[in-house]
Amino acid sequence: MDNFMEVRNVVKRYSGHTALDGVSINVGKGRIFGLLGPNGAGKTTLIRIINRITMPDEGEVIIDGHALCADDVYNIGYLPEERGLYKKMKVGEQALYLARLKGLSRQEAERRLRRWFYKFDINPWWNKKVEELSKGMQQKVQFVVTVLHEPQLMIFDEPFSGFDPVNADLLKREILELKEKGHTIIFSTHNMGSVEEICDDIALINHSKVVLAGSVGEVRANYRTGLYELVASGGLQSSGAFEVLSTTPFHGYCKYLVKKSDAGCTNSSLIGALAEQVEIFSFEEQTPSMNDIFLKVVGGQEQENTEYGK
Amino acid sequence: MENKVWIVAQREAATRIKKKSFIIMTILMPFLMAGLVFLPLLLSMIGSSERMTVAVIDNTGYYTGALESNEDYLFVPTDVMKESFRSDSTDVDAVVQITGDLVDYPGAAAIFSQREVPSDLRNYVESALTDAVRGEKFRRYDIPALDSIISDVQKTVEVKTIRWTDEGEQSSMSEVVMFVGMMLTFLIYMFVLSYGSMVMQGVMEEKTNRIVELMVSSVKPVDLLLGKIIGIGAVGIFQMLIWGLLLAVLLGGGSLLAGIPAMTGSDMQSVAASMGADAGDVGELFRLFSVLGSLPIAEIIVLFVLYFVGGYLLYASILAALGAAVNDQQDSQQLMLPVMVIMMFAFYAGFYSTDNPEGPFAFWMSFFPFTSPIVMMVRIPFGVPVYQELLSVALLYATDFVILWISAKIYRVGILMYGKKISFKEMCRWVKMS
Known part of the structure; x- marks a missing residue:
């Protein structure tokens, strides 16, 4: 995998606490990278460092093969979680202003903005004051401004908060489309459902450290529980290869929850063992959701900490 | 690629200049100020349009001649008090009745009217009658040439004030010089205060509306701060220029209309000139012109701009840092209070320095950067050695530089710090930290 951006051993200390403690992440080119973690874990600090808003005390950020420098801001689009606009300014003027600060000329910015406004069906807002727009409408404008200069790296911090389901879906499609076009995207969120849908890779930060990283598939595979849901004819009994945890009737058949006894056993051999006993209609591995994993990892650490505290 | 400070400054200036309140204030203010100057003049003109008819009933016969008609009052000698004077249909607005010899009975005169007697009429009649009585009294003392003796005794001593300048001797008038100094001081104080607070408001708006996180991902905080200070300062200068021009046109035009010779030069001169013209006679007016002409106009303008910019930079940077540190x-x-106290102190220091512009207080305060823009403006019309001016300006700009540097540090940390109440101690730590 070709890394577009690497964060190497970044440390950031504030008076009283360490916000980031030796954090390293690798963001692959053209992939969507989920930056996860509970509140106060250090996600925003990391994002600020990538945006050159704050400087790390130690470590470095490599982007597109070189150390992060001032001109890289033109190559990064950032949609902060705490996002606001100048309330008294007109929407179009404001978008133009922000685009010019990202290095676009006035004409180019206007041309692109008109296209996006048309695409998002928000053209009539051009001459409205920002304060006249609803929060969701403002979010749309902010999204447009973030991607307008077509940066290679885009960072979205909680992009869906404040959106209704229809617009959240629109936004999701836009983000996936941007990925198609080859943009690299960092996506910070608490919403684990959207992580599963969108992200290719993730890093989970807790207590200033990366506690979990990898592709979504790998991570989920690592947290396999060995549980399977099985719909089959009746009469399945626990054997050496598996254990039947529960049996419920299901439209004339039975639905079983089965746990594999040996973690090394492949799904094929498990199916073989099951098929010896019953006729199988459906077989599904119970992979943990990202939400389960998040809770398990973060919750587990909380427990350790409390115990340590005692 | 365009300079970001420039883009930010453009926005800061454009949004403020386009505001309705700004446009209204900028255009209305000079009219209000010109109105203040010309209103008394206009009112007195309106007052003279209608002539009052006053009947005079003089039982003694001595004083009818003393009451001379003028453009305000027409005095009509009458024999007896008529009942018709009291009716509503009468042409007579008031009646002056003199029942006895005023030399012996000073209280023997009265004015009757259906309406309240205008005090102007009373004053006029009183002074006319007093003059007549005084003349009669002189006559009764029977001292030869008493009139000339009295007027000789009453002559006052006039002291001229003359200033040595490069062009030779110039007659001077310290009141005018003081007035010019105070105007300049007040202007600087007002502009630094209002535009400095505007910077603070702007910083707070960006912080509380959470715009700043987005901004600093594309602009360096120091560029954002500089752009804001420059943009808002430009609005201030722009407003002052418009006020100056409009005032000059209004006062110049007004003076011509009012028959006062208009003069070229800054509007400040016109203000002083027309104000002086209201009160003084022609000789006074000429002296005023020569005094204003003797003022170092070019020096005043150059230093005014320097001190305006320097003072604004100083206070705007401090206020911007404070704006970044607060949450609401x-x-x-609370944090502004100490700054306001310093500014008020500077203003009063300037105000009191007008009495003694060469005193040690005014002298030292005109070097101290926090007060020098205000206090020095008072001293300059009185004449200040060039080395002092240079030193004071240099000190001011050096301080500007240091304060701006410190403020930028506080600003950079402060704008991204939410929800925490910041103390001065905390701010000092931020400065040391980075």
Whole structure:
């Protein structure tokens, strides 16, 4: 995998606490990278460092093969979680202003903005004051401004908060489309459902450290529980290869929850063992959701900490 | 690629200049100020349009001649008090009745009217009658040439004030010089205060509306700060220029209309000139012109701009840092208090320095950067050695530089710090930290 951006051993200390403690992440080119973690874990600090808003005390950020420098801001689009606009300014003027600060000329910015406004069906807002727009409408404008200069790296911090389901879906499609076009995207969120849908890779930060990283598939595979849901004819009994945890009737058949006894056993051999006993209609591995994993990892650490505290 | 400071400054200036309140204030203010100057003049003109008819009933016969008609009052000698004077249909607005010899009975005169007797009429009649009585009394003392003796005794001593300048001797008038100094001081104080607070409001708006996180991902905080200070300062200069031009046109035009010779030069001169013209006679007016002409106009303008910019930079940077450190309006009031105290102190220092512009207080305060923009403006019309001016300006700009540097550090940390109440101690730590 070709890394577009690497964060190497970044440390950031504030008076009283360490916000980031030796954090390293690798963001692959053209992939969507989920930056996860509970509140106060250090996600925003990391994002600020990538945006050159704050400087790390130690470590470095490599982007597109070189150390992060001032001109890289033109190559990064950032949609902060705490996002606001100048309330008294007109929407179009404001978008133009922000685009010019990202290095676009006035004409180019206007041309692109008109296209996006048309695409998002928000053209009539051009001459409205920002304060006249609803929060969701403002979010749309902010999204447009973030991607307008077509940066290679885009960072979205909680992009869906404040959106209704229809617009959240629109936004999701836009983000996936941007990925198609080859943009690299960092996506910070608490919403684990959207992580599963969108992200290719993730890093989970807790207590200033990366506690979990990898592709979504790998991570989920690592947290396999060995549980399977099985719909089959009746009469399945626990054997050496598996254990039947529960049996419920299901439209004339039975639905079983089965746990594999040996973690090394492949799904094929498990199916073989099951098929010896019953006729199988459906077989599904119970992979943990990202939400389960998040809770398990973060919750587990909380427990350790409390115990340590005692 | 365009300079970001420039883009930010453009926005800061454009949004403020386009505001309705700004446009209205900028255009209305000079009219209000010109109105203040010309209103008394206009009112007195209106007052003279209608002539009052006053009947005079003089039982003694001595004083009818003393009451001379003028453009305000027409005095009509009458024999007896008529009942018709009291009716509504009468042409007579008031009646002066003199029942006895005023030399012996000073209280024997009265004015009757259906309406309240105008005090102007009373004063006029009183002074006319007093003059007549005084003349009669002189006559009764029977001292030869008493009139000339009295007027000789009453002559006052006039002291001229003359200033040596490069062009030779110039007659001077310290009141005018003081007035010019105070105007300049007040202007600087007002502009630094109002535009400095505007910078603070702007910083707070960006912080509380959470715009700043987005901004600093594309602009360096120091560029954002500089752009804001420059943009708002430009609005201030722009407003002052418009006020100056409009005032000059209004006062110049007004003076011509009012028959006062208009003069070229700054509007400040016209203000003083027309104000002086209201009160003084022609000789006084000529002296005023020569005094204003003797003022170092070019020096005043150059230094005014230098001190305006320097003072604004100083206070705007401090206020911007404070704006970045606070989370809401209430906190800001608290932190602003010390700054306001310094500014008020500077203003009063300037105000009192007008009495003694060469005193040690005015002298030292005109070097101290926090007060020098205000106090020095008072001293300059009185004449200040060039080395002092240079030193004071140099000190001011050096301080500007240091304060701006410190403020940028506080600003950079402060704008991204939410929800925490910040103390001065905390701010000092930020400065040391980075």
